[in-house]
Amino acid sequence: MANIYGYEVLHGVGTFEETAPDSTEMAARLAAVLARGLPWVVVEDDTGRVIGFAYAGPYRLRSAYRYSVEDSVYVAPEARGQGVGRAALQRVIADCEALGLHQMVAVIGDASNTGSIGLHSSLGFSLAGALPAVGFKHGRWLDVVLMVRPLNGGSRRPPEGLGLAL
Numbered sequence: 764m765a766n767i768y769g770y771e772v773l774h775g776v777g778t779f780e781e782t783a784p785d786s787t788e789m790a791a792r793l794a795a796v797l798a799r800g801l802p803w804v805v806v807e808d809d810t811g812r813v814i815g816f817a818y819a820g821p822y823r824l825r826s827a828y829r830y831s832v833e834d835s836v837y838v839a840p841e842a843r844g845q846g847v848g849r850a851a852l853q854r855v856i857a858d859c860e861a862l863g864l865h866q867m868v869a870v871i872g873d874a875s876n877t878g879s880i881g882l883h884s885s886l887g888f889s890l891a892g893a894l895p896a897v898g899f900k901h902g903r904w905l906d907v908v909l910m911v912r913p914l915n916g917g918s919r920r921p922p923e924g925l926g927l928a929l
């Protein structure tokens with residue numbers, strides 16, 4: 764997973780990080796997600812090699828955000844376009860619904876990221892807005908595209924559980 768994510772850090776615009784975290788740091792991020800009871804899904808190929816992953820983290824840490832999460836999804840370059848991202852994110856969405864959460868937010872870098880925008884659209888996310896030129900990477904300004912997907916009826920229903928402990 765560190766390799767897959769590191770590739771995007773160094774060569775892509777899907778993340779605004781510019782220094783690739785090593786596997787120890789990735790393990791710490793994984794542990795932090797699991798410690799909150801949130802899902803982290805790993806996809807392997809037939810040989811057991813990791814080809815993609817997706818997870819949900821808190822959207823923001825102030826307590827009123829406790830029913831919202833932000834998703835992340837990364838697929839190895841050679842495994843893209845084969846349904847790996849969809850399978851992983853679909854499972855994360857299902858798990859977050861089971862947790863009683865109400866909104867999933869995709870913070871997508873950059874407006875040129877047709878793969879991520881297409882994947883999220885295909886799983887029921889709709890465009891919520893865009894932040895122009897909030898990032899600068901690879902020598903150019905980067906936008907953020909915000910997409911949202913209601914969980915458990917979104918704003919149409921009151922929350923039932925306690926949400927995330929923030």
Ligand SMILES: CC(C)(COP(=O)(O)OP(=O)(O)OC[C@H]1O[C@@H](n2cnc3c(N)ncnc32)[C@H](O)[C@@H]1OP(=O)(O)O)[C@@H](O)C(=O)NCCC(=O)NCCS
Pocket residue numbers: 771775776777778835836837838839842843844845846847848849850869870871872876877878879880881882883885
């Ligand atoms: C975005 C990403 C995770 C998509 O994963 P993937 O495994 O390639 O996507 P899938 O094959 O599961 O595609 C699922 C759907 O997404 C859409 N999609 C995927 N790639 C697309 C592309 N390049 N252009 C338009 N739509 C695309 C399609 O609707 C597709 O369904 P279809 O194949 O039935 O048409 C992958 O391209 C990736 O890792 N990109 C770099 C990292 C990144 O940007 N992550 C998101 C951070 S916000």
